[in-house]
Amino acid sequence: MPKRPRWSPRKEEAIRSMYFEALYKIGLRFKTRFWERVATPSFGGQSITDLPIRWIVYPSYGIETDGPGVLLLFSWMTDASLWSSVTFSDRVRCALQHLAEVYKDEDVDVFGEFMAANDMPWAEHSPTEFFEIAQQPEGNIYFAGEHLSRHHTWSTDALDSGRATATAVFKICSLRSSGWRLIMGGSLKEVDHLREITILRVRGRSSSKKG
Secondary structure, three states, X not given: OXXXXXXXXXXXXXXXXXXXXXXXXXXXXXXXXXXXXXXXXOOOEEEEOOOOOOEEEEOOXXXXXXXXXXXEEEEEOHHHHHHHOOOHHHHHHHHHHXXXXXXXXXXXXXXXXXXXXXXXXXXXXXXXXXXXHHHOOEOOEEOOOHHHOOOOOOHHHHHHHHHHHHHHHHHHHOOOOOOOEEEEXXXXXXXXXXXXXXXXXXXXXXXXOOO
C-alpha cells in the first residue's frame, strides 16, 4: 500500500465526509437548430422535464443561424445511475426517444435530425460544513479541484480553484525557497526551488462512476 500523509483530525474528517452524487451528461448534435424554429422556440436557457433526461440545455451561441446545433441533456442522482447501467447505443436511443417526447406536438423528426452524440458520467459535489476545512492546506501540501470550488459542476470551477490555490502557494513561497509540493485532484507534483509549478485539470470523484 502506498503511504499517504497523515492529515490533521479535522482534515481527515472533512475528507471522509465529502459526498459526491452521480450526474450524467450527453451531448446530441443535430442537422439544424430545430428547437429555435418550433411554435414555442428556445433561444438559449434550459428546460426541466419529468422524463429521465430531466434537464435540457439549449446553446446560447449561434442563435438563429443555419447549420447544425448541439443540445445537452443532464440527469442526476438515481436517474444518472440508471443511465450508466446501459450501453452507449442504448443511452443515445433513449435520449432521442425522450427528446422526441418533448417535441411530440411539433413537426420535428428528432431521429432524422440526429447526427452524433457523446456522453460523460461525472459527479456533483455537495459542500458540507467541512468545505472550508477541505480547502485548507496541510503543512506544505495544497489542495485544488472542481470539488473545492463553491461554484462547482463545471470545468471552469476546476480552473478557478487551481488559480486560487496557485496564488496561495506563490504568496507563501515568496517567504521560502524550496520544499513545497502541490496536490491537485490526487496527483502530486514536486516543485524544485519554485522554478516550476504545473496546474493540472482536475475534477471530483464519484463513488458510482464514470469518466
